[in-house]
Amino acid sequence: MIRALPRDVVDRIAAGEVVERPASVVKELIENALDARARRISVSVGEGGLGLIRVADDGTGIAEADLGLAFAAHATSKLADVGDLEHIGSFGFRGEALASIGAVSRARITTSIGTEAGGWTLACEAGVLLGPEPVATTRGTVVEIRDLFFNTPARRRFLGAARTEAARCREAVTSLALVHAGVCFDLEVDGHKRFRVDGGADLRERLAAVYGEDFVRDMVPLAGQHEGISVEGWLTLPAAAKPRPRAQHCFVNDRHVKDRALVAAVRSGCADFLPGSLQPAFVIQIHLDPARVDVNVHPTKAEVRFRERDEVFRAVRRACRDALLAANLSPRPRAEGIAARSMSPGWEAGPGPALAATGSPSSRTLPFRVESKPFTDRADRVGEALPPAVPAPAPAPVRRYLQVHDTYLVHEDPAGLVLIDQHALHERILYARLQDDLAAGRLESQRLLLPETVRLDPSDHARALGMQEELAALGLVVESFGPDTVAIHAVPAVLQHESVPDLLRALLDPPDAHGGIPNGLDRRLFTMACHAAVKAGDPLGEDEIASMLRQGEALDHDATCPHGRPTRLVIPPDELEKLFKRSGF
């Protein structure tokens, strides 16, 4: 027998879509507060949000007449007709949130529109309304959710431990607090104050308030415009990146979104600065015409769909890249780092679960840190590389080069003692040249007298033929030669001493084998540069070293190899003095 589901069951099922876990409740309630134009939002979470979630704001409040509808499905004050869906400027619009939450908890709203009449309070337990009753309160709304999921034990079983859920709640508050300049946020977890973001704080100050000053010190600002898409934010320097993402926040028109493509775009912008195994921390704010983005994709509104996905990708990628190019990326070993600096915890590093895992900024754990770079530094170095025909104010210092373990190069320059990884630097030089050659259509290809046949498994065979054009642009001319074989008619001239089958297979590797660097052609240039570069263990002559350093200096960016490993470490004279305890004598 088929029968319509009772109303309360329907509500509970629907609730599952919006109210996945305590953090989603926190997010919905804060967004409601923001929609009510709150200037101040206080959040308390108890027992991982399962015991208590309390969001208090000083917003417009709800009038008594509307209060009865607050817990009704698809009741919203924010959307009147379908046309409005095209230009969604508010956060809540589906009218689902409170109804869903009310169906699976013991909820209470206390609100006042600030008139002399005072306020009203309305309770809702598992969807059953109690009230409203008059109450004395100030302007604004307080929503208290207790015993979340008390009537859906199955959902409760899927949740993590209280500390995990509390960390997620914290992340939800963080992401909203970062982006809403002008609004003051504070967060309490189990009665302990976690952070407070002042209303007047800018993004950098907000990051510092939430993650700590040390964390922000390792970040660079980014900003860019591309095709009407504006990108702003902060990005960690590669040297401070971590194997697990600590903070990756994307906002589209001030809405927090989880979009893998945006994360990939950031990674792609960092691609040749950052090892594939490490994750950058970042906050990216994207602003574009609301008509160019569809936010009505997912009940939690965490996913968005861009009308011109590639343009957004490019805008983000370029902004990140430009930010890193403008920064000085050579890690500098620091005397303090080496001498195990003591930490300065404060309440920020308290027992909060999120912090326990990730709360240690890079400069505490790594002996190296990146310092922001004065622009003159670059200019000086380029100037030096010029032939002495250019009149120099002072005689250029004599350069001496030393190769250590057939792997590292040592030399001095005005910035200090420079240690270079020969493979990484050569890889970077070749990569830059290959990029230039590719862009100029000059990537040379050695034709083969005897086409080389390579047997491939069926998926590689299909991929090779699908990539024919891309491979040809790289100098590898591949044609089908039977069902499981390809014939190679030309190879990249720069790699002609490589084993052709190995090269082909390396170029066919799916992108995720390299840390998700999405741009296929570029990544293949990495592979080629890596294969062609001098290896660790190759002895080099002084001329070769000098030529390599000169070529490196001529590049826009030679601080990291294409895989993001640093090419050089610079120990400035004052650090040497500290290390040798010379300073102060």
Place this chain on the structure above:
Amino acid sequence: MKLVTPRELFLHHLQLVAPISPVRTARPVFKDVLLEASPGQLRLVTTDGEISMTSIATHAGISGEGRAALPAGILLSAVRSLESDELTLEQKGPFHELTGGASSFKLHGEDPEVFPEIGSLDEDGAVAIPKTGFLDLCARTMFAAAKEMGRYAFNGVLLEIEPKEVTLVATDGRRLSLARMTTETGVSERASCILPLKGLAQLQRAASEGDDDVVKVQIRENQVLFALQGAQILSRLVEGEFPDFRAVLPKEKDAPLEAQIDRSELERAIRRAAVTAGEEARSVELSFDAGKLKISSRQDGLGESESEMPVEYQGEAVDIRFNPEFIGEYLKSLSDSAVTFRFKDRASAGYFATSERAVYVIMPITS
């Protein structure tokens, strides 16, 4: 053992066989040279497991009897450093004592019985090939073989013996050099094998001196024996299938344009162009136009170079690019004063020739 021998003679033969001994090996005995003395004759044998070389010194001044296995490198240095005209090598207890005048060495040897058996040196059925001609074929081809281990038999040189012709072919897949000579070989049908470079290089060394007229070549199932009067080289053959070189030799119609070029002038121009061709991706451009050839190269951040030379050429203007090493190595291998270059366009194979019997096919670099 006991051996008395003129120093010069001993040194000469040691120098011939010592390069076979590998620098690094898991079997220490491969580093040794086996010495077998008998009145009037000394045999020296070295092997690396793939190639073995026997050199026989015959001289009235040699006397003694017995066998010894001594490290080839140290023995060579020791003999070189001694100054007397005559040397004595004698086993004394655990040592072999090498004496020359008032100086002496004590060297540790191996038991000669553990020195590996090398195959039979029976020369029956060997083909006699004129030595000078054969060395010329080697010089014209060996450079074109692949230096690295690659696919097929690229790191070897194909030897084909036909009733009236001997051919050597080497290729690394990007260029191919073929040289053949006419000679009565006495075989009734074509026989072929792939010779390893190391074995051929050893033959070149051994054959470049001595007054032999011919090199005797005997192709076996998986070995080849080269025999000279005082030396024999037994080498394992390169296994695999040599590519069908006849299929890739361009016909005249595939390369309708022809230029006559002065060899040494071209060689110098290529060397100049190579300076600015860069280190990794190297190419030089040959620009043919009526009566002249311009050779140029250019590398961003490095510079550019240009040379022009008169050539006999009547065709249209064509630019074609090659790896300068490929041309340079070829020209260096020649003693001829002029070369013919035939080609079609910038993307097709071109070939150099000094005669119908010596052809060098080379693939261009395109972008």
